[in-house]
Each structure stands twice: as C-alpha cells, then as structure tokens.
Amino acid sequence: MMERSAVPGKERVLYVYRGDDYQGEEVAYRVPVVPGMVVLDALHFIQAHEAPDLAVRWNCKAAHCGSCSGEINGEPRLFCKTRLDAYGSLDIHVHPLRTFPIIRDLVSDVSWNYERAEELVPGFRPAEPPPFHLQQWEVDRVEEFHRCIECFLCQDVCHVLREHGLFGQYWGPQLMVRIAELEMHPMDTASRTDLLHSAAGVGLCNVTHCCTDVCPEGIEITHDAIIPLKERVADQHYDPIAAWLRRLRRPQPTSP
Amino acid sequence: MTAAGGQAWETLRHDVLVIGAGGAGLRAAVAVSEVGLSVGVVSKSLLGKAHTVMAEGGVAAALGHLDAEDSPDVHFRDTMKSGHFVNSARMAELLTAEAPERVWELERWGAVFDRTPAGQILQRAFGAHSYRRLCHVGDHTGKELLRTLQNRVTQLGVAFYPEVIVTRLFRDDSGMAGALAYRRVDGRFVLLRAPAIVLATGGWGRVYAVTSNSWESTGDGTALAFAAGADLMDMEMVQFHPTGMVWPPGVRGLLVTEGVRGEGGILLNAQGRRFMADYDPKRMELSSRDVVARAIYQEVQAGRGTPHGGARLDITARGAAFISRKLPSMRAQFLALADVDITREAMEVAPTCHYMMGGVRVDPDTCATRVPGLFAAGEVAAGLHGANRLGGNSLADLLVFGKRAGDAAARFAAASVHLPVVAASEIEEEVARVLAPLRQPLGPSPYGLHSALQEVMTRCGGIVRSGPGLQNGLQQVLEMQERAARLAAPGGTLYNPGWNLALELDAMLLLGEAILRSALERTESRGAHYRTDFPEEDAAWGKQNVVITRDRGGSPSLRTVPVAAVTPQQQRVLAPLTQDVTGRAPS
Amino acid sequence: MPSSVRAASATASPTRYWPPWAQSVTTLVVFSAFVLYSFGVVVFERTGQYHNYLSPFFSPPLGQWLGIPFAPAVLVAWIPLLFRGTCYYYRREYYHAFAADPFTCGAPERPERAYTGERAWPWVVSNWHRYWWYLAAIVLLFLWKDTVSAFIFQGQFGVGVGSVIMLGNVVLLTAYTLSCHAFRHLIGGSRDCFACPRGIEAVRPPVRFRWWQRISRWNRHHGRWAWASMMSVWATDVYIRLLLAHIIPDVRLLK
The missing domain is CATH 1.20.58.100 (Fumarate reductase/succinate dehydrogenase flavoprotein-like, C-terminal domain)
Structure with a gap:
C-alpha cells in the first residue's frame, strides 16, 4: 500500500505478543521507520516481511471501525491511531486486549460483548412513526453515544471485568453507552432501569473513570452515560420519596 | 460434523444465506427475517466493522427538506447524468423513488440524523447533486446506518457468523445449494446450506495501491459469483475519489469526505490558484467525482502539485466552531495522523481508489443474477451507477437494493422445493484447494x-x-x-x-x-x-455495456450488450437533460 | 490468564506527563490530611466564631440552638461528610486511592477479593447521594447568611481579609453543589424528551433544557470544584483559627 523505503539507520524494535491464551511470548521485530508511522503500519510491515501469519484484526485503518484494539505498553489503544514517534526512545510492547480470551497473537475473542447486546431488551420503541420532528438540540445528547465505534477498549480497561472477572454481573461501559443511547432518545418510550439494576449491573461500576480515559472517540462515558443511568436506577430503587410521588401521580384506575 | 481428508466440517442450514455484513447485507437480512424465514449472515469481520462505517458524507434521498424543488425525478436525472447514461434507468428510478422510505425506516429503528430548524432530517450539498440532498450525521453517516441495521438484526435474532470466509458457492440448475467457508477464529470449515444466497460483499479497491478501502474489499463475492456462472458488467468503471489523504505515507489513500467540499472547502494548487475554475467553472469543487479527481491528477502532472503530490483542500474560512461540529471525524483524523489542524491549515489531498461502479450483473427489480437463487446488492452489483457514482448514492443503494435483494431471496427460498445436495467429494476438493x-x-x-x-x-x-x-x-x-x-x-x-x-x-x-x-x-x-x-x-459506446461471461473453460470472455432501453416515462423525466446537451439552459 | 501476558505490560506511555500513580498518591496524601484536620476541628474545637466570622465547620450553629455544650460541629459536620463522601467525584478518587479498586487504571488487583461495587454495604449508601445533596443545599444557605454577616462589622458594612476568604469559599461551595451529578439529574437529566408534550415546534430549547445544559457544563468540572472548595473550607477554618489564637490580626480592607 505504501512505500516501504526505510530511512537508513532509522529503525525501531517492536516487542509483539505471539501466542494464544495459554502460552505466548514477546517477539522482537525490527521495523524501518516512515514519517507518521502508526503501530498498525509497523505490524503490516512485520506481516509482509517477517511474520506472514502474525494475527491482527483491522479494517478501516482510520479509527472509524474500532477493530484494531489492543494494548500498547499496557495501555488500551487503537493500533491505527497510535504513532510510533509518540514513544520517543521508549520501548514499544504490543499486546492483545487481555480482558478477553486471546485467540492468537493480537486477536482477542470479543464475542462476549455482542452476546450482551443481544440480551439488551427492550430495544428502541418510538412514541410515534417517522418522520420524526426533532430539533438538533434534542438529538445532540444521544449523538454523543452514537459516536461509539465498539472498539471495546473501555471494556478492556474496566476493572470489574478485567480484574474481578464479573462477566456474569456487569455488562461493562460499552453496553452502558449503548443503553444510554436508547434510554435517552427523545422519542423512546421504553424503560431499561430494571435491566440496569439487575442483569446489566450498573451498580457494580464504581465510577473510576478509566473507561472514559481510554475512549478513542472522546465519549464522556462516566459523566454522560453511566452516572445518569445510575441516577435513573436510584430514582426507581433507592429513592423512597420519588417512589411515593410516583404512586401519587399515577392515574387512579377508573372503573368501567 | 463430517470429515474429509483429515479435515472436518460443520453443516448449518438457513433459508437464505447473506454473504457480507455491510449495509446491503444487513438490510437484506432484515428483509428476510421480517417475513419469518431463517437467515444467516457471514462476514469476514466482526459485526459492525464493514466498510460501510467509512462512508462519511451521507445518504442521498430526495426528501426536499431544505430545497422543496427537489424530488425523486430530479435525483433520478442527476443519477443518470452522472452515470453518463450507461447505467440502468430502472435501477436509478427505483433508487430515487424508494430512498426516502428507507431513510425514514432507519429513523424508526433508532438512527439519529442531524436536524433542520424545522425539526426534519438535515440534508447537505454534495458533488453533482442539484439540491441539498444528503441526510447525514456529522461526518459519520455510514457508521450510523450500519449501527442501526446492526441493532436491528441483533434484535430480530438473525444468525450471525463473524470472521467467516466463504471460498466457494455450490449450486445446481434450480437454485443454490450452499457455500463452503472457514472460520478464522478456529480454522474450521463450515458448509452453509441455503437455497438462496445474497451476495453483499462490497468492492475490490484493494487491487489498487492507493485506496480508501479496508482490507476486506478484495472482491471475493464478485469472484464467487463469477465462478458460479454470474456475469460481470462495467468492470472498467472504477471510481477514484478526488480527495484522499496524501501524507504521511501510512495513511495515503485514506478518505477525506466530500462533505468537506459540501460544507464549503475549496481546492487550491501549489500556486494558490483555485484550479477547478479551469475544469468546471459552474460547479467548481462540487463537480462530479471523476472530473474533480482528474483535475487534481492533471494539476499534479503539470507540476502544480504540493510537495507530496496532491492539491490543497482548504476549509479554514468556515471557522473552527463550524468545522468541529460538522466535520469532527475529519478534524480528529488529520490531527491524530498528519499533525494538521484543519481549522487552521489546508489539507493535502490526491485521488484515491474509492468505489467500483461495475460488478455482478443483476436484474434491476430483484437483484437476481443469472444464476438461479443467487442475488447481489450494494457495491458488488453493477448497473445503478454506470460510468460514475454520485456521492451519497451508495448508501441509498445499500438500503434500497439490500431490501430488494432480501425480499427477492426470501421469495425464492419460500418457493424452492428442494435444496440441492453438495457432494462430499466436491467439498473435499475445495478444502484441499483452500489448504494448498x-x-x-x-x-x-x-x-x-x-x-x-x-x-x-x-x-x-x-x-x-x-x-x-x-x-x-x-x-x-x-x-x-x-x-x-x-x-x-x-x-x-x-x-x-x-x-x-x-x-x-x-x-x-x-x-x-x-x-x-x-x-x-x-x-x-x-x-x-x-x-x-x-x-x-x-x-x-454510450449505448453499450461491457459484460464478462465465464466461458466453458472458466476463463472470462467479453461481449458488449446494449444499455437497457429507457421507458417513455423515464424519457420524459430526462427531457430537461437532453435540452441541456443541445445547448439550452437546464430547468 | 497466563503470567507471561501480564508481566509484559510496561508502564511507559506517551500520553501522560505524570506517571499514572501520581494522581492517586496525591489524593491519598491530601485527602488523608484533610480528614485528619477536620476530625480534629470537629471533635476537639469548641467554637469557630471570631467576631462576625464563622468557620464553615460550625454552620449552622445547631449546638448553640439546642444548647449542647460539647463538640458543636459534630451535629452538622456529618452532612458535608456524607455529601462529599457519596459525591461521584470523591468516589472516583477514593476508590482509586484508598480502596485500590483499581489504584491506577488497568493496574492488577487481587481478583480473589470479593467485589460488590455499589450494590452492597457500605458503598450502596452512595445511591442516596441526592438526599445528602438536599441537606447540603440547606447548609449552603446558612453559609451564605454567614458570608453576609462577614461583611457587617458592628452594624457597619466593611470588608476584611476574612470576609473575602469567606466569600470565595461560599462561591466555590455553591459551584461544587450546583455542579453535582445528582442535581444535574434532578434539574433535567431524568427526562428523555424536553420538548414533550409535543405540539408546537420547540425551535428554542425550553428553560429546563437550558438549565440542564448549563449544569452539565459545570458538571464537567465537578472534580475541580470539589478540590477547590475543599481547599477553601480548609483555608477559611485555618484563617479563623489563626485569628482566634491571636497569631495574626484580621486586616480590614474597607471600613
């Protein structure tokens, strides 16, 4: 795809994880540096010249698709967006997402996230059929969540999943963004508060903000998705005064 | 599980098999699932990663929200004119008539478009569209479209097989028998049996060195269809998008959305001249893609290019706030990858291989190929775009013809009485070829x-x-x-x-x-x-399409076929254009 | 997870100027110091009043009203304690720094240790954050009243260094209180549709939406307000305590 004209004397060594979920090791590869080179470029060079079977997932190479997620020097990042020159003289260690099982080399099995998305009910339930009449100021709030590229870096860094392994109890920040997107849609009529309180487990999040820090799309996951959802759960499950007011406001059943 | 030559394969069965999980494939799957048939979707990537996410500008639909004069007829005229009249008038007619309905349907499934002050879907200007027509969400419309369809298929419970690569289609004379594939994640082979198959595998931009396409765009589906006996058409028609990134080398070819020009960006050569005035003074930067791409190419050839061999695309005049709101991905892309802040500096751009107008020859109404039970929709199919595709028409294409292909495949599957058997020897032979x-x-x-x-x-x-x-x-x-x-x-x-x-x-x-x-x-x-x-x-030549058929020996053989005749009704709609050609002012 | 994968995680990163643990260590040290100081003041000090200045730890003077002679601050201090203790920003900080859950993002924890998040005792208390907000808002009204008093010297308007400090403190506390996530929810975050019931086209956003938007903007800096207001409370009390001990005199800026 691009010229691989190596600048004489300008080489970098990348330490790339090779192996699977059970065993593996870092392998050092020398890569000639090209201006503006990103980690994914370097991995492509390694594939073309040294290790044709080096497994790495990628698609658009423009940070739009969220495929090339991994960990560089222990930080969750997109390979296509991480430039080699940002590391100065530091070593570069390239690893797969390690919250999920490693299939091979830099590819992890992220199917768990898609399975949770299948369990997300109710889906979008609009109040009226389209065409909708909505103002820009009304949709701005959910458009932020629609920026999500499903790279799962937030899932990778979330300690509830990563360290405590509570995959059966908490769906992770990415699914919280997805739920927020439905929950706060100005046309939506359904409520997902009970789901959040039970299976999706928003109560397990302790708002440590790590997910927000790694989001390549700059979505304010903690502030705009998770905390507002926690407050909605509090409305329903932790606020006796609100519950009492709801009971008062609920229309009395009229006898026919 | 069946074993062959040491290799085992699993067999799965569906009424309709969809190959490809971009916009067209998912829309087809929705159509099949909605009539209650079982549908399986295979994709080379994970769900929601298809090349559709890269579509930035918008989806063309003549809603007329900003320009009330717009109508499907005008959209039809623009599409035919841009295709230089070698495209299928019937396909263009269906596209322009059905696109609005398909867009509103997305809204019902949860898509959120940018809005007009009247609260309707906002539409933006785009190259060679007569009116502001592209429904969009900032500069990530394709992602919105794909995500909406992804959520829809997830909700409908469509069977999805991620990271599965189909290597061969099986058929007999009455219909399809299935497809052999392997799963990347475990290297296992799968026989996906289905009487009807929808190909939605996209293009093959990866045959070019400088391309905006992802690794997936290798044309597997087109080759599969050809091997199964389908015809290819208009293969010479390759769209080079005028504005791809040029520098640094790693991102060469990466798309710079036409939205930049739609929102007011201008093209300058190294001497600072707005050179489009020399090529298309009327439409300037918003001329059709082939014209703008060739203009940049010729400026560079004439020695008026930038140091890295491109032109400068400048949108700084619109101000930082506007650019950040309307082109957030572009701004982020240039900042992260090229150290260029597009609110303060011009971008360096050059043409990049972007889209294949040609592909599998299909029936305009049903997307059926010559092979019974095999359908094709989206970029893999030919006919709609002719010699040049209008920006925004590809997303509309996915929705309109994805649905049509799905509907037709569902009808075919429901009517099919038997599912042809695939001989184990054929599978063993294919497995051996794939493992070679x-x-x-x-x-x-x-x-x-x-x-x-x-x-x-x-x-x-x-x-x-x-x-x-x-x-x-x-x-x-x-x-x-x-x-x-x-x-x-x-x-x-x-x-x-x-x-x-x-x-x-x-x-x-x-x-x-x-x-x-x-x-x-x-x-x-x-x-x-x-x-x-x-x-x-x-x-x-304006009355001919080049068609490639597979001959008995399996080699491609070329012939020309007449472009499908235009109906009197279509002729009437096109009338203002013919006047334009004869020198009179267009309406 | 194989150990070889874990061990490979290096620490060097191009994205941070400070090492990742710097924030947690700072939080650990400063919060601990503040808590110790507050504990000392609340439990052992009998008064925070110096002429017309009142330390925020002692307002409102509930002990005085009720005639309780010892540790008057204890009667009030639990309100800001619970308000700050359940604040989303403080939670983020102390889960990192004190509970090491996680100490820094991505850092290894002890997976065998039970983790129940905010669904079980004690952290489930955080779900009542809004109630502590209600009480804190009442306290804030008294602090404003105290601030007005701080500008009145024997019935005459005047400005002392103490008046300025108290004004600064109450402004920061107001910013902290109004930028609260729970308040953001109450003011509009709980709504999906600000333009409902629909009828006329709401081209201009309704008042409630505009307030929600404004609070959302402040909320983005909630952490900064949290730090600043904590420091200002500290500074105010220290200043008044220095006056009480006759270590420094109060300088009058305007008579």
Whole structure:
C-alpha cells in the first residue's frame, strides 16, 4: 500500500505478543521507520516481511471501525491511531486486549460483548412513526453515544471485568453507552432501569473513570452515560420519596 | 460434523444465506427475517466493522427538506447524468423513488440524523447533486446506518457468523445449494446450506495501491459469483475519489469526505490558484467525482502539485466552531495522523481508489443474477451507477437494493422445493484447494504478489489509461495468475492473515484482469474511465455495456450488450437533460 | 490468564506527563490530611466564631440552638461528610486511592477479593447521594447568611481579609453543589424528551433544557470544584483559627 523505503539507520524494535491464551511470548521485530508511522503500519510491515501469519484484526485503518484494539505498553489503544514517534526512545510492547480470551497473537475473542447486546431488551420503541420532528438540540445528547465505534477498549480497561472477572454481573461501559443511547432518545418510550439494576449491573461500576480515559472517540462515558443511568436506577430503587410521588401521580384506575 | 481428508466440517442450514455484513447485507437480512424465514449472515469481520462505517458524507434521498424543488425525478436525472447514461434507468428510478422510505425506516429503528430548524432530517450539498440532498450525521453517516441495521438484526435474532470466509458457492440448475467457508477464529470449515444466497460483499479497491478501502474489499463475492456462472458488467468503471489523504505515507489513500467540499472547502494548487475554475467553472469543487479527481491528477502532472503530490483542500474560512461540529471525524483524523489542524491549515489531498461502479450483473427489480437463487446488492452489483457514482448514492443503494435483494431471496427460498445436495467429494476438493497455500513449502509470498498487483493496476489501470498501458498491465496480471498457483503461506489455519491473503489474491487477480480487459474493450472516455488514446466520449459506446461471461473453460470472455432501453416515462423525466446537451439552459 | 501476558505490560506511555500513580498518591496524601484536620476541628474545637466570622465547620450553629455544650460541629459536620463522601467525584478518587479498586487504571488487583461495587454495604449508601445533596443545599444557605454577616462589622458594612476568604469559599461551595451529578439529574437529566408534550415546534430549547445544559457544563468540572472548595473550607477554618489564637490580626480592607 505504501512505500516501504526505510530511512537508513532509522529503525525501531517492536516487542509483539505471539501466542494464544495459554502460552505466548514477546517477539522482537525490527521495523524501518516512515514519517507518521502508526503501530498498525509497523505490524503490516512485520506481516509482509517477517511474520506472514502474525494475527491482527483491522479494517478501516482510520479509527472509524474500532477493530484494531489492543494494548500498547499496557495501555488500551487503537493500533491505527497510535504513532510510533509518540514513544520517543521508549520501548514499544504490543499486546492483545487481555480482558478477553486471546485467540492468537493480537486477536482477542470479543464475542462476549455482542452476546450482551443481544440480551439488551427492550430495544428502541418510538412514541410515534417517522418522520420524526426533532430539533438538533434534542438529538445532540444521544449523538454523543452514537459516536461509539465498539472498539471495546473501555471494556478492556474496566476493572470489574478485567480484574474481578464479573462477566456474569456487569455488562461493562460499552453496553452502558449503548443503553444510554436508547434510554435517552427523545422519542423512546421504553424503560431499561430494571435491566440496569439487575442483569446489566450498573451498580457494580464504581465510577473510576478509566473507561472514559481510554475512549478513542472522546465519549464522556462516566459523566454522560453511566452516572445518569445510575441516577435513573436510584430514582426507581433507592429513592423512597420519588417512589411515593410516583404512586401519587399515577392515574387512579377508573372503573368501567 | 463430517470429515474429509483429515479435515472436518460443520453443516448449518438457513433459508437464505447473506454473504457480507455491510449495509446491503444487513438490510437484506432484515428483509428476510421480517417475513419469518431463517437467515444467516457471514462476514469476514466482526459485526459492525464493514466498510460501510467509512462512508462519511451521507445518504442521498430526495426528501426536499431544505430545497422543496427537489424530488425523486430530479435525483433520478442527476443519477443518470452522472452515470453518463450507461447505467440502468430502472435501477436509478427505483433508487430515487424508494430512498426516502428507507431513510425514514432507519429513523424508526433508532438512527439519529442531524436536524433542520424545522425539526426534519438535515440534508447537505454534495458533488453533482442539484439540491441539498444528503441526510447525514456529522461526518459519520455510514457508521450510523450500519449501527442501526446492526441493532436491528441483533434484535430480530438473525444468525450471525463473524470472521467467516466463504471460498466457494455450490449450486445446481434450480437454485443454490450452499457455500463452503472457514472460520478464522478456529480454522474450521463450515458448509452453509441455503437455497438462496445474497451476495453483499462490497468492492475490490484493494487491487489498487492507493485506496480508501479496508482490507476486506478484495472482491471475493464478485469472484464467487463469477465462478458460479454470474456475469460481470462495467468492470472498467472504477471510481477514484478526488480527495484522499496524501501524507504521511501510512495513511495515503485514506478518505477525506466530500462533505468537506459540501460544507464549503475549496481546492487550491501549489500556486494558490483555485484550479477547478479551469475544469468546471459552474460547479467548481462540487463537480462530479471523476472530473474533480482528474483535475487534481492533471494539476499534479503539470507540476502544480504540493510537495507530496496532491492539491490543497482548504476549509479554514468556515471557522473552527463550524468545522468541529460538522466535520469532527475529519478534524480528529488529520490531527491524530498528519499533525494538521484543519481549522487552521489546508489539507493535502490526491485521488484515491474509492468505489467500483461495475460488478455482478443483476436484474434491476430483484437483484437476481443469472444464476438461479443467487442475488447481489450494494457495491458488488453493477448497473445503478454506470460510468460514475454520485456521492451519497451508495448508501441509498445499500438500503434500497439490500431490501430488494432480501425480499427477492426470501421469495425464492419460500418457493424452492428442494435444496440441492453438495457432494462430499466436491467439498473435499475445495478444502484441499483452500489448504494448498499452507502446505506449499516454498513459493512466492502473498504479500509480495499483492503489492506487485497493486503497483501494476495503479500504473496501468488507474485514473488515466491508454491502450498500450492496459495491454502491458494485462500481460503482467496474467503472469501473476500463474505465480498465484504456487503461493506459500506458512503457519496454521488459525487466524492466519497470510493464508487469508493468498486466497483473496485469486479474486483480486481475476478482477484486475476483468478491469484491464474491459478498459481495453471500451475505446472511448466516459465518466471514470479515461483513455489518453480515446479522450472523447463516443455516442455509440454510450449505448453499450461491457459484460464478462465465464466461458466453458472458466476463463472470462467479453461481449458488449446494449444499455437497457429507457421507458417513455423515464424519457420524459430526462427531457430537461437532453435540452441541456443541445445547448439550452437546464430547468 | 497466563503470567507471561501480564508481566509484559510496561508502564511507559506517551500520553501522560505524570506517571499514572501520581494522581492517586496525591489524593491519598491530601485527602488523608484533610480528614485528619477536620476530625480534629470537629471533635476537639469548641467554637469557630471570631467576631462576625464563622468557620464553615460550625454552620449552622445547631449546638448553640439546642444548647449542647460539647463538640458543636459534630451535629452538622456529618452532612458535608456524607455529601462529599457519596459525591461521584470523591468516589472516583477514593476508590482509586484508598480502596485500590483499581489504584491506577488497568493496574492488577487481587481478583480473589470479593467485589460488590455499589450494590452492597457500605458503598450502596452512595445511591442516596441526592438526599445528602438536599441537606447540603440547606447548609449552603446558612453559609451564605454567614458570608453576609462577614461583611457587617458592628452594624457597619466593611470588608476584611476574612470576609473575602469567606466569600470565595461560599462561591466555590455553591459551584461544587450546583455542579453535582445528582442535581444535574434532578434539574433535567431524568427526562428523555424536553420538548414533550409535543405540539408546537420547540425551535428554542425550553428553560429546563437550558438549565440542564448549563449544569452539565459545570458538571464537567465537578472534580475541580470539589478540590477547590475543599481547599477553601480548609483555608477559611485555618484563617479563623489563626485569628482566634491571636497569631495574626484580621486586616480590614474597607471600613
């Protein structure tokens, strides 16, 4: 795809994880540096010249698709967006997402996230059929969540999943963004508060903000998705005064 | 589980199999699922990663929210004119008539478009569209569209098989029998049995060195269809998007959305001249893509290019706040990858291979190929765009023809009485073929052959072509096809990209050959197809499409077929254009 | 998870100037110091009143009203304690720094240790954050009243260094209180549709939406307000305590 004209004397060594979920090791590869080179470029060079079977997932190479997620020097990042020159003289260690099982080399099995998305009910339930009449100021709030590229870096860094392994109890920040997107849609009529309180487990999040820090799309996951959802759960499950007011406001059943 | 030659395969069964999980594939799957049939979708990638996410500008639909004069008829005229009249009028008619309904449907499924002050879907101007027509969400419309369809198929419970690569289709004379595929994540083979198959595999931009396309765009589906007996059409029509990134080298070819020009960006050469005034003074930067792409190419050839061989695209005049709101992804892309802040500096851009107008020849109404039970929709199909695609029409294409293909495949599957059996020997033979590169001890590297192909295609079959160049390129591609038989891909079957590329190269080499042969055949210049030895449009060629059929020996054989006749009704809609051609002012 | 994968995680990163643990260590040290100081003041000090200045730890003077002679601050201090203790920003900080859950993002924890998040005792208390907000808002009204008093010297308007400090403190506390996530929810975050019931086109956003938007903007800096207001409370009390001990005199800026 691009010229691989190596600048004489300008080489970098990348330490790339090779192996699977059970065993593996870092392998050092020398890569000639090209201006503006990103980690994914370097991995492509390694594939073309040294290790044709080096497994790495990628698609658009423009940070739009969220495929090339991994960990560089222990930080969750997109390979296509991480430039080699940002590391100065530091070593570069390239690893797969390690919250999920490693299939091979830099590819992890992220199917768990898609399975949770299948369990997300109710889906979008609009109040009226389209065409909708909505103002820009009304949709701005959910458009932020629609920026999500499903790279799962937030899932990778979330300690509830990563360290405590509570995959059966908490769906992770990415699914919280997805739920927020439905929950706060100005046309939506359904409520997902009970789901959040039970299976999706928003109560397990302790708002440590790590997910927000790694989001390549700059979505304010903690502030705009998770905390507002926690407050909605509090409305329903932790606020006796609100519950009492709801009971008062609920229309009395009229006898026919 | 059935075993063959040490390799086992699993068998799965669906009423309809959809190959490809971009916009067209998912829309087809929704259509099938909604009538209650079982549908399986296979994809080379994960769900929601298809190349559709890269579509930035918007989806063209004549809603007339900002310009009340707009209508499906005007959209139809624009589409036909842009396609230089070698496109299918029926497809253009269906597209323009049905696009609005398809867009509103997305809204019902949860898509959120930018809004007008009246609360309707906002539409933006785009190259060669008469009116502001592209419904959009900032500059990530494709992602919104794909995500909406993804959520829809998830809700409908469509069976989805991620990271599965189909290598062969099986059929008999009454319909499809199924497809053989392997799963990247465990290297296992799967036989997906279905009487109807929808191909939605997208394009093959990866045959070119500079392309906006993702790794998936290798044309596997087109090659599968051809091998199964379908015809290919308009293969010479390759769209080069005028504005791809140029620098740094790693991002060369990466798309810079036409939305930049739609929102007011201007093109300047190295001397600071707004050169589009010399090529299309009326439409300037918003001229059709082939014109703008060639203009940039010619400026660079004439020595008026930027240091890295491109033109400057400048939108700084619109101000930082506007740019950040309307083009957030572009701003982020240039900041992160090129150290350029587009709110303060111009971008450096040059043409990049973007879209294949040609592909599998289909019936306009049903997307059916010549092979019973095989349907094709989206970029893989030919006919809608003719010699040049209008920006925004591809997303509309996905929705309109994805649905039509799904509907037709569902009807076919419901009516089919028997599912042809696939002989175990056929599967064993295919498994052996697929595994061959792994068992080859020594041979050329697929990566090397791929770059060689890309180099030849870019040099000989690129934005400007000539008879001798095409001939020379064809010779080289044919030689590469011989080399491809000996490709060696070390490693195992588990997520092995080298092996994968070796298999994809079969498709890319075939499609490279098809592009070069068709380009040689069309001895004129029309739309995206430009030949220095025949630089003018030829009226006679304006009535012909180049079609490639697989002959008995399996080789491609070319013929020309007349462009489908325009109905009197369509003729009436097109009338203002013919007046334009004869020198009178357009309406 | 194989150990080889874990061990490979290096620490060097191009994205941070400070090492990742710097924030947690700072939080650990400063919060601990503040808590110790507050504990000392609340439990052992009998008064925070110096002429017309009142330390925020002692307002409102509930002990005085009720005639309780010892540790008057204890009667009030639990309100800001619970308000800050359940604040989303403080939670983020102390889960990192004190509970090491996680100490820094991505850092290894002890997976065998039970983790129940905010669904079980004690952290489930955080779900009542809004109630502590209600009480804190009442306290804030008294602090404003105290601030007005701080500008009145024997019935005459005047400005002392103490008046300025108290004004600064109450402004920061107001910013902290109004930028609260729970308040953001109450003011509009709980709504999906600000333009409902629909009828006329709401081209201009309604008042409630505009307030929600404004609070959302402040909320983005909630952490900064949290730090600043904590420091200002500290500074105010220290200043008044220095006056009470006759270590420094109060300088009058305007008579």
